[in-house]
Amino acid sequence: MEYGIFTVGDVTTDPTTGRTPSEHQRIKDTVALALKAEEVGLDVFATGEHHNPPFAAPANPPVLLAHIAAKTERIKLSTSTTLITTNDPVRIAEDYAYLQHLADGRMDLMLGRGNTGPVYPWFGKDIREGIGLAIENYALLHKLWREENIDWQGKYRTPLQAFTSTPRPLDGTPPFVWHGSIRSPEIAEQAAYYGDGFFSNHIFWPAEHTARMVALYRARFEHYGHGKAEDAIVGLGGQVYLARNSQDAVREFRPYFDVAPVYGHGPSLEDFMEQTPLTVGSPQQVIERTLSFKEYAGNYQRQLFLVDHAGMPLDKVLAQLDLLGEVVAELRKHEDQPAVVEPVETPDTEGSLR
Amino acid sequence: MRKIVVVSAGLSDPSSTSLLATRLGDATVAALGEEAEVTHVELRPLAHALTDHLLTGFASTELARAQEAVAQADAVIAVTPVFSASYSGLFKTFFDVLETGSLDGTTVLVGATAGTARHSLVLEHALRPLFSYLHAVVVPTGVFAASEDFGGTDLERRIERAAGELATLVAARPETARLDQFDRDLAAMGDFEDLLRG
Numbered sequence: 001m002e003y004g005i006f007t008v009g010d011v012t013t014d015p016t017t018g019r020t021p022s023e024h025q026r027i028k029d030t031v032a033l034a035l036k037a038e039e040v041g042l043d044v045f046a047t048g049e050h051h052n053p054p055f056a057a058p059a060n061p062p063v064l065l066a067h068i069a070a071k072t073e074r075i076k077l078s079t080s081t082t083l084i085t086t087n088d089p090v091r092i093a094e095d096y097a098y099l100q101h102l103a104d105g106r107m108d109l110m111l112g113r114g115n116t117g118p119v120y121p122w123f124g125k126d127i128r129e130g131i132g133l134a135i136e137n138y139a140l141l142h143k144l145w146r147e148e149n150i151d152w153q154g155k156y157r158t159p160l161q162a163f164t165s166t167p168r169p170l171d172g173t174p175p176f177v178w179h180g181s182i183r184s185p186e187i188a189e190q191a192a193y194y195g196d197g198f199f200s201n202h203i204f205w206p207a208e209h210t211a212r213m214v215a216l217y218r219a220r221f222e223h224y225g226h227g228k229a230e231d232a233i234v235g236l237g238g239q240v241y242l243a244r245n246s247q248d249a250v251r252e253f254r255p256y257f258d259v260a261p262v263y264g265h266g267p268s269l270e271d272f273m274e275q276t277p278l279t280v281g282s283p284q285q286v287i288e289r290t291l292s293f294k295e296y297a298g299n300y301q302r303q304l305f306l307v308d309h310a311g312m313p314l315d316k317v318l319a320q321l322d323l324l325g326e327v328v329a330e331l332r333k334h335e336d337q338p339a340v341v342e343p344v345e346t347p348d349t350e351g352s353l354r
Numbered sequence: 355m356r357k358i359v360v361v362s363a364g365l366s367d368p369s370s371t372s373l374l375a376t377r378l379g380d381a382t383v384a385a386l387g388e389e390a391e392v393t394h395v396e397l398r399p400l401a402h403a404l405t406d407h408l409l410t411g412f413a414s415t416e417l418a419r420a421q422e423a424v425a426q427a428d429a430v431i432a433v434t435p436v437f438s439a440s441y442s443g444l445f446k447t448f449f450d451v452l453e454t455g456s457l458d459g460t461t462v463l464v465g466a467t468a469g470t471a472r473h474s475l476v477l478e479h480a481l482r483p484l485f486s487y488l489h490a491v492v493v494p495t496g497v498f499a500a501s502e503d504f505g506g507t508d509l510e511r512r513i514e515r516a517a518g519e520l521a522t523l524v525a526a527r528p529e530t531a532r533l534d535q536f537d538r539d540l541a542a543m544g545d546f547e548d549l550l551r552g
Binding site (some may be wrong): 132154193262264 | 406412414539543549550
């Protein structure tokens with residue numbers, strides 16, 4: 001089991017002080033966040049990929065991840081997510097293989113389709129082809145990391161003839177790939193087809209969405225012969241704000257919650273905690289909530305937390321990581337406990353999935 | 355057993371909109387002549403949940419229950435007060451956040467209330483196009499009730515006529531369970547090898 005953090009790199013005004021970090025500050029803070037994550041014993045740091053304000057996340061995550069790799073020893077570097085729809089798969093193959101060499105293998109990546117429609121035309125793509133692009137581009141990426149002298153032809157880019165992407169993956173081992181999605185069954189199916197990991201964003205959504213997607217992925221993982229459903233490779237998101245006692249956590253986080261991008265001005269903090277995996281409270285509350293994810297997702301392999309969005313200043317985020325380090329140390333003691341999970345049912349699709 | 359869902363966007367208590375909706379529901383059950391289960395969905399208690407759905411993209415437990423009832427209904431009776439010459443924003447929001455396909459082929463009876471009969475065409479220029487867009491089968495007779503109509507006897511006749519048409523349409527259709535969006539997406543996905551071939 002791996003524990004880590006994922007960041008979307010939003011540049012948001014701190015509602016408690018009215019201060020907005022510059023892009024430069026946010027970028028440097030992101031590096032500090034990753035170094036701190038290693039220091040407190042986390043296993044993974046993942047960054048989003050963004051191309052528009054209010055985000056200062058890298059357009060090409062290997063730029064940031066290679067820099068962090070040079071400053072760290074142990075933590076694994078990943079993405080949340082790499083856009084498989086709008087990036088040329090040849091560039092993904094080459095940039096991430098290069099990162100893999102620089103990081104001595106301490107990396108993997110998560111593929112996604114992005115959070116904003118306009119990103120498609122910025123890169124000459126058509127959003128109506130989102131699923132088609134995700135499927136064709138990954139099929140090519142998968143091949144580029146495994147074969148040389150490729151002859152390839154597809155719908156969305158120019159054909160390749162006798163092409164070999166460089167550098168080749170480190171020790172001939174392609175980087176591990178997660179496929180991230182909230183509710184597109186095609187993406188769970190894609191992850192299962194290749195025997196890759198499936199990451200459910202999980203945050204900002206009710207658990208039942210996650211449960212259905214994970215159940216579908218597990219059943220299809222077994223169907224495609226990669227192993228038993230319970231051994232499929234699942235990752236989950238989570239969102240926490242920690243303080244020594246729960247009253248302080250709620251009091252400190254509420255001003256950020258109330259006006260946060262994505263969900264602000266909507267449900268109360270209490271309702272949102274009940275309806276989504278958000279946990280604002282003491283380390284013990286976060287431990288208990290996190291352990292409860294297994295009840296509907298089964299045993300899983302990676303837990304990433306969002307800790308740094310909505311204008312939270314660096315000092316508060318670093319203090320969060322100190323507490324999260326304690327939480328994770330405690331969670332590791334529970335890893336041997338088997339998950340209590342309902343048997344995975346193959347969804348009834350009237351024979352449309354053969 | 356037929357499932358009839360009555361959606362009312364009335365705001366006051368008592369509400370003439372809810373009153374009309376209830377009468378349409380009762381008349382439909384009477385006209386149907388077979389066992390029916392009637393679920394009332396009042397939108398006022400869901401007002402916060404509807405706004406939250408616009409902001410977060412998902413439904414609270416109570417709203418999800420109402421949405422599921424509508425999606426599984428054999429017939430929906432939808433009644434709104436007239437606000438600024440159209441359906442109310444609350445009424446529209448409920449149908450804005452319904453999952454795509456929830457009303458495909460569902461028989462819908464439309465109704466509206468207003469302080470004056472001069473709004474009576476709201477059924478034809480606002481409600482009927484909305485439900486046509488949502489791929490519902492809209493009953494030919496809609497029922498509009500101005501304040502003055504509640505004092506007369508003609509409203510009862512129009513309610514019975516509309517309910518009779520709704521019952522006839524419902525009785526003519528087989529009972530079917532509708533898949534939710536996730537299962538519809540799944541059923542529509544097909545074989546991954548086919549997706550790979552593009």
